[in-house]
Amino acid sequence: MPSIKKVAELAGVSVGTVSHVITGSVNVSEPLRLKVQAAIRELNYHPNHVARSLKTSKTRTLGIIVPDLTISFYPQIIRGAETAARKRGYSLIAVNSDDEGERQRDLLSLLRSQRVEGILLVIAAAPLPLNQLTRILDDDIPMVCLDRTPDRIPVDSVCVEDAEAAEMGVAHLIAQGARRIAIVTGPLNLKNERRRLQGCTQALRKAGIQPEEELIWSANLRPEDIAADCRRHLAHSPPEARPDAIFCTNGQSALGVLRAFRECGIRTPEDIAFATFDELTVEDIFTPAITTVVQPAYEIGFRAAEILLDRIEGIANHTGAITVRLPALLRVRASSRKPAPSLQNP
């Protein structure tokens, strides 16, 4: 790999001059500039970002930590963030925490060592010591939380309007005639899951339905476990105690529930109506077509990166935490269709 020195030699100028034409910060006369550019092409020279970063203490790189890149919600977020970053000349390093606290700690440490200028974080579901995050903030490394936001730590965040979105989903099920609605949530140590649950119960109350403890099913985020849980709930209850609808507060839960449906021979919407947060599959090619509360994933990533960059470049001098809540969209499909009137409810 040729260095700036080689370029200078070949062009017959000093390294300073080469640097000037590369950065464009200082005017260089036409003839010298052309000679330098010719030398750059001839050597196939690529400025060493490592050295530049060391000198300027700017890496122009952001980091993003997500639970799992293979869950389709996250690639969309990353795409949004990457687009925003590139638009302003920054690169993005994406890594997976697997929702493990220890791994997240290591990754934060790694990103710090790599001197990323800011961090986008979807905090791991595993309960984690607060200081993991406060240490970042204490050292004045800009950070924006996405999707999930930490309790009690004032930090910039961007996510969907959790409560409103969930309320919209459940209200829709109610409007379709559902009365006994089971709510399937992820771990309730996550604030967004709690807020979504609140939105659900809110919708119930507004409809004059008393939320029942036994119809709130909380679990982890592994579809297999959720499926098992759900099967148990469905098997153990006498048919008349069975919910007539199920709402899931996240896509992983939905996968679990649908798997349980299949294993129990339950059809939706015929036997149980269904709706969930997050698109599970592409478009409307497949059935059952699932009624979905769609989060603006790309937008979440994009906005979060913009805020982060504003912080980095000192544009956002807002002193408190910036909180952005984006609206979700309810996409009504077959899984929540009003069932044909049954004998009990003519």
Next chain:
Amino acid sequence: MPSIKKVAELAGVSVGTVSHVITGSVNVSEPLRLKVQAAIRELNYHPNHVARSLKTSKTRTLGIIVPDLTISFYPQIIRGAETAARKRGYSLIAVNSDDEGERQRDLLSLLRSQRVEGILLVIAAAPLPLNQLTRILDDDIPMVCLDRTPDRIPVDSVCVEDAEAAEMGVAHLIAQGARRIAIVTGPLNLKNERRRLQGCTQALRKAGIQPEEELIWSANLRPEDIAADCRRHLAHSPPEARPDAIFCTNGQSALGVLRAFRECGIRTPEDIAFATFDELTVEDIFTPAITTVVQPAYEIGFRAAEILLDRIEGIANHTGAITVRLPALLRVRASSRKPAPSLQNP
């Protein structure tokens, strides 16, 4: 951000000693080591990888370029590559080319500037000048191509056994009774698409079926365009000329075809049997359940990264190009089920 010097001061030792305890390359006496470690913790010191990289000219970072992170095949590859990389102490930077040649060029240049030690590349579908890649190889930057491999350039590569996998898919459709099988492929300037197409025609010939020009539908990789194409083909042909099965050589094509099916009111397998490369959706929750040739995506990423790392660390002194072809798996589902015998074929 504290530097190694601050740590040395606080610990009352020289920077050399601090460096020794960090890298572990030189023995340091117990008491000094403890003092240094205490200072590191107290300052929350994170070694500056940028400076280290400059000094050692090793970034311990790999780059991977994929067409689109939001296509589920690629996150799996990235996961595999990331796992292999981390296992050996490397980080991975993932970027999207959007299948554009120019963007790919910029990204290659960016990765070079960032001094990644090796590159994993899924080449962009856009036809591209050879020298984009040869320049990398000429400068002795290790590179491994995944999924798609370039024509005529000898470079390490890892991908599925394209021809065999495609042949397996089509042979299965034939075994289910299909005779007029349409093949939907992506751009044929991609070698893997060509190989898959060969596999398809191979299967036909082995079954004594003459491949028909009009039943080979090549298109780009945008589902909308493919759907339009497919609608045209289906609409313009008289019912008896209609294929009785369709095989797609990639997931994007399959999405297009299924969308066309829906728009034309065609059911699978009842009206037309169907099978495709690449899983379109999770599990078997949805119908139609699609018969799929499943690529070992994670494994492809993992193996490619391993080969790359072997090259970087000089372990692989194989002089020619290393070529790994992994077998695919045929997952038979409802979409290819043998249709009930019709009147014509009792």
Next chain:
DNA sequence: CTGTTAGCGCCTTCAA
């Protein structure tokens, strides 16, 4: 075992 120091490649004053 510990300390000292050169220099990785680049940018940025500062002088000419």
Next chain:
DNA sequence: TTGAAGGCGCTAACAG
């Protein structure tokens, strides 16, 4: 407008 030189933080000789 151009060139010369210091130094970013770190590692790896080398010297003690």
